Amino acid sequence: MECMIAKPSKGSAGKTGLWRTFKPIYDENKCNNCLLCWLYCPENAIDVVDGKISIDYDYCKGCGVCAKICAKKAIEMVREEEL
Amino acid sequence: MVVVKIKDLPKEKFLLPGNTSCQGCPHALGLKSLGMALGDDVVLVVPAGCTTIIAGSKDKSSFKFPCLHVPFASAPAVATGLGSAFRRLGKRGIPVVWMGDGGSDIGFATLSGACVRKDDMIVIVSDNEAYMNTGIQTSGTTFWKAKTTTSPTGKREEKKDLALIMLMHKADYVATASVGYLQDFIGKLRKASEIDGFRFIHLHSPCPPGWGFDSSETVEMARLAVKCGAWILWEFDGKFKISSISKPYADKSKRTPLAEYLKKQRRFRHLSDEDIAEIERRIDEQWRVVLALEEVF
Ligand SMILES: Cc1ncc(C[n+]2csc(CCOP(=O)(O)OP(=O)(O)O)c2C)c(N)n1
Ligand code: SF4
Ligand code: SF4
Ligand code: SF4
Numbered sequence: 001m002e003c004m005i006a007k008p009s010k011g012s013a014g015k016t017g018l019w020r021t022f023k024p025i026y027d028e029n030k031c032n033n034c035l036l037c038w039l040y041c042p043e044n045a046i047d048v049v050d051g052k053i054s055i056d057y058d059y060c061k062g063c064g065v066c067a068k069i070c071a072k073k074a075i076e077m078v079r080e081e082e083l
Numbered sequence: 084m085v086v087v088k089i090k091d092l093p094k095e096k097f098l099l100p101g102n103t104s105c106q107g108c109p110h111a112l113g114l115k116s117l118g119m120a121l122g123d124d125v126v127l128v129v130p131a132g133c134t135t136i137i138a139g140s141k142d143k144s145s146f147k148f149p150c151l152h153v154p155f156a157s158a159p160a161v162a163t164g165l166g167s168a169f170r171r172l173g174k175r176g177i178p179v180v181w182m183g184d185g186g187s188d189i190g191f192a193t194l195s196g197a198c199v200r201k202d203d204m205i206v207i208v209s210d211n212e213a214y215m216n217t218g219i220q221t222s223g224t225t226f227w228k229a230k231t232t233t234s235p236t237g238k239r240e241e242k243k244d245l246a247l248i249m250l251m252h253k254a255d256y257v258a259t260a261s262v263g264y265l266q267d268f269i270g271k272l273r274k275a276s277e278i279d280g281f282r283f284i285h286l287h288s289p290c291p292p293g294w295g296f297d298s299s300e301t302v303e304m305a306r307l308a309v310k311c312g313a314w315i316l317w318e319f320d321g322k323f324k325i326s327s328i329s330k331p332y333a334d335k336s337k338r339t340p341l342a343e344y345l346k347k348q349r350r351f352r353h354l355s356d357e358d359i360a361e362i363e364r365r366i367d368e369q370w371r372v373v374l375a376l377e378e379v380f
Contacts, residue, residue: 008147011101012139019106035089039265040302042111045100059100063107064299077299 011059016043020062022077024055030074037066037075084274084318084326087266092119095147102145104137107298109288109305110183111137112262113209114146117179120272123148126165126176130158130190132183133216134209156190158182159197159206166203177276178204184224185214187245198252201280205272208245208283211290219293227365228358229294229350237353241365246285247372250319250380255280258318261287263305264328271318278320287314295349304347310339312366315373323380325373333374341366 031053038046038053045060046053055066067075097118104111110133117125125148129135135152139145153161162178169176187194187208197204213231214220221231221238224245228237250257256278260268268286275282289304291297296304308314309329316326331337341363345351354362 003142006139006142006144008099009139009143009145010099012099012143012145013101013103016101039089039092040112042104042106042108042115042301043100043102044096044098044111044115048094056100061106063301064297065107065302068299069302 015058016061017056017058020060020080022062022064023057023080023083024060024062024064024066024075025078025083026053026055027074027076028052030072032072032074034071036069036071040069041066084270087270087273089266092269093122095122097122097125097147099145099147102137102139104133105290105292105298107291107301108133108137109211109262109290109301110134110209112265112301113207113268113286113288114181116265116269117181117207117272118147120269121177121179121276124175124177124276125149125179126169127151128153128158128162128165128178128180130155130182130186131216132186132214133211134181134183136216155186156193158186158190158193159202159204160193162204162206163197163200163202170203180204180206182206182208183214183216184208184210184212184222184245185220188223195252198249198254198281198283201255203280205275205282205284207286209286209288210245211288211293212242213290213293215290215293226351227362228354230353231350244369246283246317247376249283249285250323250376254283254319256282256320257285258283258326259285259287259314259316261305261309261314261316262289263287263302263307263309264316267316267326267328274318274320293350295352296347300347304344307339307344307347311341311344312338312370313341313344313362315369317373317377319380323376325377333370335367
């Protein structure tokens with residue numbers, strides 16, 4: 001029975017970071033720690049570590065919602081192959 | 084309503100990253116907020132839809148709360164059973180039905196029955212205005228004139244107002260919410276969790292592939308819908324109130340021009356100026372209804 005019950009797991013669809021075309025690049029110096037990007041990341045791929053945000057690139061799909069919502073322009077979407 | 088502050092929200096994740104939702108998925112925003120609002124009190128009941136897929140497969144679940152996958156039309160009936168079992172066994176847990184607008188079309192009979200009986204549950208309809216998981220078919224809540232794969236020249240029928248239907252069904256709590264305003268949604272979920280009986284939240288969920296806009300614009304699109312007056316945020320907890328976010332847009336001069344919202348979406352690119360004027364007329368009519376309800380309810 002136990003083997004038939006799914007357990008909470010990151011990456012139920014694998015390393016979804018591979019889906020990215022654009023990568024969110026975060027500039028800590030421009031950030032005011034408002035946490036809006038953390039709240040609105042649909043993937044839940046942003047963590048708050050010691051009050052600062054940290055993006056989990058293993059799973060971030062590169063949707064760009066975080067960059068759009070950031071009033072401080074502290075997140076920039078950059079094409080993966082340009083990195 | 085108690086104001087929800089970002090800094091006070093729990094950091095624990097109940098929707099886990101790396102799931103199958105598309106980039107910029109509105110259901111993902113809604114589900115993550117549900118976890119922030121109610122945490123492990125949630126026992127999720129999900130009929131077929133995008134969320135079935137988002138929930139994970141085989142031995143991996145994308146949720147940290149339990150989730151039951153149920154046949155289409157049965158979701159509220161299953162929640163009725165869960166609620167009464169929890170009560171009899173003295174177990175903690177809130178049955179939360181999470182379904183799409185298609186699910187609320189197909190499951191309307193059981194939705195209506197659970198509401199009439201005031202069964203103990205929270206029902207959230209995450210409305211992306213079409214049956215997305217099967218390839219963008221028209222639903223009862225698809226906007227008039229919107230193109231879908233079953234309305235290739237634009238939907239001919241009027242959009243139904245599900246939240247007002249549930250209000251007239253005498254639900255114990257009814258609210259509209261939006262993935263553009265997650266703190267408002269979380270506040271409404273918490274309010275709903277403190278009320279007994281049948282509680283209903285209609286969540287507006289713009290879908291990038293289904294509506295034809297960039298994945299980065301989900302939140303912006305949801306906010307535009309509110310700012311142009313097309314989606315009105317309100318709450319009934321015994322008293323009907325237009326939510327503070329929507330309040331300014333009762334005044335038409337404060338609204339963002341409707342075309343700004345519609346023209347950003349591929350499903351509306353074909354609209355003529357007359358079509359937009361007609362949609363605006365219908366939105367004005369909706370506001371008259373909602374403002375009147377605030378007077379009488
Ligand atoms: C009884 C039954 N009929 C049809 C289907 C096929 N089906 C799967 S998902 C879906 C559409 C769901 O649309 P909606 O409820 O709006 O959710 P969304 O996919 O948009 O999240 C349909 C028709 C099914 N799974 N079961
Ligand atoms: S939205 Fe911008 S300013 Fe706010 S926490 Fe995120 S990066 Fe920092
Ligand atoms: S790009 Fe999208 S998935 Fe990646 S961190 Fe930003 S909001 Fe999250
Ligand atoms: S089609 Fe829309 S609602 Fe469905 S998973 Fe994709 S973004 Fe989410």
